Amino acid sequence: MYAQAWLPNQDRRLFTVETPCGFRRIQTQSGRISRPVEPSLTLHPIGHIRSPKQVKFQARHQPTEGEPERSVLELLPGHNYETALRDLSRFSKVWLIWWFHRNSNWKPLVLPPRGPAIRRGVFATRSPHRPNPLGLSTVNLIGVERRRLILGACDLVDGTPVFDIKPYIASYDAFPEASGGWCEDLDQNLVAPPSHFVEWTPLAQMQADWLFQVWQIDFRSRLVELLERDPTPHRTRRIRRRGDGEQLEIGCGAWRARFHVRGDQVTVLWLEPGYPRRFLTDPARDILPDREAQLAFLERWPPVPEGTKTPSMGTNPPSMG
Numbered sequence: 284m285y286a287q288a289w290l291p292n293q294d295r296r297l298f299t300v301e302t303p304c305g306f307r308r309i310q311t312q313s314g315r316i317s318r319p320v321e322p323s324l325t326l327h328p329i330g331h332i333r334s335p336k337q338v339k340f341q342a343r344h345q346p347t348e349g350e351p352e353r354s355v356l357e358l359l360p361g362h363n364y365e366t367a368l369r370d371l372s373r374f375s376k377v378w379l380i381w382w383f384h385r386n387s388n389w390k391p392l393v394l395p396p397r398g399p400a401i402r403r404g405v406f407a408t409r410s411p412h413r414p415n416p417l418g419l420s421t422v423n424l425i426g427v428e429r430r431r432l433i434l435g436a437c438d439l440v441d442g443t444p445v446f447d448i449k450p451y452i453a454s455y456d457a458f459p460e461a462s463g464g465w466c467e468d469l470d471q472n473l474v475a476p477p478s479h480f481v482e483w484t485p486l487a488q489m490q491a492d493w494l495f496q497v498w499q500i501d502f503r504s505r506l507v508e509l510l511e512r513d514p515t516p517h518r519t520r521r522i523r524r525r526g527d528g529e530q531l532e533i534g535c536g537a538w539r540a541r542f543h544v545r546g547d548q549v550t551v552l553w554l555e556p557g558y559p560r561r562f563l564t565d566p567a568r569d570i571l572p573d574r575e576a577q578l579a580f581l582e583r584w585p586p587v588p589e590g591t592k593t594p595s596m597g598t599n600p601p602s603m604g
């Protein structure tokens with residue numbers, strides 16, 4: 284388990300102690316030294332997040348305080364974590380250190396979702412694709428109930444393993460004057476007026492209204508926010524060319540919107556479910572967001588064949604029921 288710690292000849296070893304942190308403490312005639320003995324570190328989760336967000340695209344890129352949502356961090360029993368939580372409840376925010384357990388790879392360069400399609404060094408981003416896939420989030424702490432932490436909005440998906448909790452201490456952790464690197468350029472772009480105008484066909488409008496009124500699913504403002512700033516293909520913004528390349532598609536949660544761009548005008552042509560019917564009816568696929576809504580949508584608006592320029596308004600009468 285532990286690698287050999289080599290000592291120069293003059294260090295005559297009296298005794299060694301293996302510490303839990305992966306160091307071997309060595310007492311020699313010339314003093315005590317600590318050597319790392321393990322090139323890797325095994326971490327054990329202290330608990331898991333319970334969140335309404337089941338899949339990655341449902342989670343925000345960073346926690347958003349404006350969202351009314353609640354998440355719960357359930358700590359594991361049998362470790363006396365109840366006692367370790369003592370004194371935490373008077374802090375209004377905590378740091379969570381957690382594992383991007385749904386990722387299996389890392390990349391030196393990544394494409395951040397915001398801003399122009401420029402790849403950045405992963406260490407200059409908050410991307411999940413890291414050599415050690417550790418996430419770091421500040422979240423509002425609403426309450427502590429024995430081994431459960433009631434939290435505000437999180438950017439962690441349901442089931443995410445959490446390794447550590449630390450109090451957020453503004454006098455240590457907040458440096459509003461610190462420079463924000465390439466993110467500062469984005470902030471400046473966000474205050475600039477949008478470059479495109481977004482319009483909806485009557486069909487797309489009807490589908491969006493139906494989703495909202497019947498299923499309380501609403502991604503219209505997020506869609507417009509993304510398309511009016513930059514409707515060009517972008518992997519992490521989930522925009523890609525379709526068919527002959529004139530049409531594009533953007534992913535919005537579990538849904539897709541087909542659109543085209545003419546000059547500074549973006550036209551949202553129609554919406555469609557993100558999953559094919561065969562997935563939606565497969566009981567083995569247990570985590571499919573908006574499953575019922577997607578099936579009902581397909582009943583009402585069957586899949587649009589590739590190459591269609593303007594689909595019909597739907598096979599069923601356009602009532603909202």
Ligand SMILES: C[S@@+](CC[C@H](N)C(=O)[O-])C[C@H]1O[C@@H](n2cnc3c(N)ncnc32)[C@H](O)[C@@H]1O
Pocket residue numbers: 339340341342343344345346382383384385386409410411417418419420421438439440442443444
């Ligand atoms: C951009 S990362 C930022 C995470 C953290 N705030 C940080 O800065 O380290 C947030 C994204 O991670 C993804 N995510 C959340 N939980 C995850 C998990 N358990 N495994 C992999 N990806 C996850 C979601 O797609 C979410 O939008």
